[in-house]
Amino acid sequence: MPRISVFIGAKNDKGHVQAVIPSEDLEYYTALGFVTEADKAGEPKAEDNSELLALQEENKKLKADLTAVKKELTAAKKAVANGDSTN
DSSP, X not given: OOEEEEEEEOSSSSSEEEEEEEGGGHHHHHHTTOBXXXXXXXXXXXXXXXXXXXXXXXXXXXXXXXXXXXXXXXXXXXXXXXTOOOO
C-alpha cells in the first residue's frame, strides 16, 4: 500500500508535525487541514473555546446552586429530627 507524508502546523520547533498515511486517505487529511509539503503547513489554527468556556461557567453556577440546596436539605433534615416544624 503506497504511503505519503502529510503535514499540519504546530507549536513546536519545526512549526509543523508530520504523519505518514495511506495515499488513498489523502482527501480526508486535506479536509482536516493537512498539506503535502512541510513549507505550506502554516500556523496552527486557534481553537474557538467560547462554547466550552460558557459551559464551564454554567457548570460552576450549577455546582454552587447544588451546594446551596444540599445545605438547605441538611438543615431541614436536622429540624425534622429535632421535632422542629417549619410548615
